[in-house]
Amino acid sequence: MFKITVFSPIPPVEIGPLLKGFRFTEVKNEFVWKVDGYVFRIVPFGTQGRAQTAYGYRVFFNGSIDGGQYLFDLSMGCFTPTINAVEFDLTHPTMKQSDWISDMLRRPSYKTGQLRGIFEKGNVKIVCLPNDVVNLQLRKNHSRVVKLPVFLKEVEMIRDDLLPVEYDLFSSFEEGIAI
Known part of the structure; x- marks a missing residue:
């Protein structure tokens, strides 16, 4: 959400x-x-x-x-309104905090933070929480104006990168045709 x-x-x-x-x-x-x-x-x-x-x-x-x-x-x-932050909480039923951390450590585009479980990609901060939730955060800098569509797209791009939506292009061939 x-x-x-x-x-x-x-x-x-x-x-x-x-x-x-x-x-x-x-x-x-x-x-x-x-x-x-x-x-x-x-x-x-x-x-x-x-x-x-x-x-x-x-x-x-x-x-x-x-x-x-x-x-x-x-x-x-x-x-x-003055927008200060956009966040998204990402969960996966089989992923634990250690799984999220090891997954992000394998990706060269994710920079590690000063503390374990905190990462960064572009402007988006990624926090791996102990309750197996990954929090994606994009916060306002004092020098820039927040454009909501840009912030939402950036967070959604990271979300889709971490949990891509899988489409089966050939699923229609598996189903029979009803006559």
Whole structure:
């Protein structure tokens, strides 16, 4: 599931009623949109700065990055959001933390960090967690403006590199033709 950390000058009290027009429901201080097994959640988490000039939100979604970006623009785009990070938690039922680490050590394009289990490829940081989850992180530098589609594509590219989707081009030949 993707996670976007964002700050906006609009407090959650004002965002809630506006999102109801887009069929969001408020569940335990979260704004949730669900359809066909796909989830898009906006979770307020705090403020930034002493004067509370920006309110923090974490946006979670599963599914395609195009759909997530569309819903992000639809729900948060008009609130002048400042995106700070894009993350993705990667899991595989047969991979343990040691398996992830040894897999990345074999890949020359992944640079090792100062601590065991931390890697880097391009701008994306990769953290192998003890609970067998790999966290892909892309954080904002102070000098650059975050473009959400670029950040999502970079994280998705690393995700697809670590866990490629296998397609069987010849699977249709295995099935019989019904007459």
